[in-house]
Amino acid sequence: MNHWVELDKRYFMDTGHRRLGVTLVRGEGARVWDDVGTEYLDFISGWAACSLGHCHPIVQEALREQASRLILASLDVYTIPQIELAELLLSTSGFAKLFICNSGAEANEGAVKLARKYGKLHLNGAYEVISALKSFHGRTLAMVAATGKPEYQAPFTPLPEGFANVPYNDVAALRAAISERTCAILLEPIQGEGGVRVPSEHYLREVRALCDERGILLILDEVQTGCGRTGTLWAHEHSGIRPDIMTVGKGLGGGVPIAAFLANERAACFGPGDHGSTYGGNPLCSAVAAAVLRFIVKEDLAGHAARVGRYFQERLLGLQEKRKIVREIRGRGLLLAVEFTLPVALAMAQACRERGLLINPIPPHTIRFMPPLIIAPQDVDRAVTIVESAIDQIVQAAASSEGVR
Ligand SMILES: Cc1ncc(COP(=O)(O)O)c(C=O)c1O
Incomplete structure (x- = not known):
């Protein structure tokens, strides 16, 4: 177990947090880095608090x-x-x-x-x-x-x-x-x-x-x-x-x-x-x-959130058309969620993290996106590509466990 994880577990009451398992040490804009230098795109943004991204x-x-x-x-x-x-x-x-x-x-x-x-x-x-x-x-x-x-x-x-x-x-x-x-x-x-x-x-x-x-x-x-x-x-x-x-x-x-x-x-x-x-x-x-x-x-970041949010939502709807596990896309502006037909919220958050994207799980079925208001459409593209690949991994895992049974 990583040194910081071990200390955290020793010192803090277990309130069920730290679900993504990374230790962040630096942030800039929509990106954060962990203690071993891995970069992530941050679509949680301090639970929607880092409105201008990190360390603006x-x-x-x-x-x-x-x-x-x-x-x-x-x-x-x-x-x-x-x-x-x-x-x-x-x-x-x-x-x-x-x-x-x-x-x-x-x-x-x-x-x-x-x-x-x-x-x-x-x-x-x-x-x-x-x-x-x-x-x-x-x-x-x-x-x-x-x-x-x-x-x-x-x-x-x-x-x-x-x-x-x-x-x-x-x-x-x-x-x-x-x-x-x-x-x-x-x-x-x-x-x-x-x-x-x-x-x-x-x-x-x-x-x-x-x-x-x-x-x-x-x-x-x-x-x-x-x-x-x-x-x-x-x-x-x-x-x-x-x-x-x-x-x-x-x-x-x-x-x-x-x-x-x-x-x-x-x-x-x-x-x-x-x-x-x-x-x-x-x-x-x-x-x-x-x-x-x-x-x-x-800077009219509300207008930017409306425009990029609409684009993000369209890209997610595109995903929904191709994958039956996606039940619903919800939200407005840059507060969006995907609900799945299976209880895969935590597994999705982990799979996205492994691919360099931090998202917020709302178990059992839903994941939520709250990127900073300054987010660029290219970062949305990257996030959607990662979500798509994470879905495919989870669908495959579910199919092979069905096969085993
Ligand atoms: C709608 C709403 N109200 C209140 C709160 C509580 O805010 P805080 O955690 O700053 O006390 C939150 C936090 O997520 C929230 O989403």
Whole structure:
């Protein structure tokens, strides 16, 4: 066993990660290198966080510049990078107010706190948040309750109360679940971790109308779909509606930990003492995020994600025509998935890794692609060629084991 693998196994609690088995030491653009010098094309990009690819000059420069000025202050003072980032986030999204924090889970926690405060002020103390089955909103206790995956919840009961999970893409289920206790609905515009599930065209519009009818808030979790990933800057733009609260993270920082929740005038009801964070909006990460977001907008990386994503999807559909094991291609922009008819997600990720491509398995049947937004069509071609060859290996192995039996 490799030295680093041995130490990792000795030191860390086994949370079932490290499934690809490589130790990365360097990254540049869409490429990474392991500790023995093997090069990989990285279509995971830090779980969609390295939006500009690895170690982009914009990120390096912002880090260097801000690290020599001011790294951390406190929320008792004003700092300029935080204000500049706030201005950019609000002007590109049309929200009124925001709070900057450090991770997607924390942003969603903040959004739920805001919705509960709104419930206290305007909805007779309503506090319940309805979210979807197969969703993913983070790993804190409250977000485990919001994340509609019974297998993530069972080991940690009793969970914080005030959450209900209903099927995704089902407006009638949401309607039936709303009661006088409900203050908000929390949804991903596309379910990422749940296997890249794109809802029907009218879903978000109908959910918006339902929230308006019942006077409750709509929170959209754009931690994974935001910052250009799906081909528009914010994924809800595809549906033409606006949530009351939006959470963002991942790609915003281009690899550094930063997230935020943004609200319209009506929902932005926090008052003094309601929320805080030691590192939230720290100058270092704020300066990087501002540089990243400015670059995404200036270079129209959302438009690039739409174009290259469409090409990628067409190439994958071409694969599907030739190979019966491919059941479905799903996604939008540069958030794409392939679902297989057999439980081969892990085997596919391993076979792709052996051929120099890192992809994200969502066992048992699905693999997910989240390349950096700067990805070139030639890299998509290379990835599809590798996926094709990995499929052939797996189909052959399945056929010969059938033969043995
Ligand atoms: C939609 C969504 N929300 C929230 C999170 C949690 O973000 P973090 O891991 O930064 O806490 C994720 C992470 O994958 C996510 O995909």
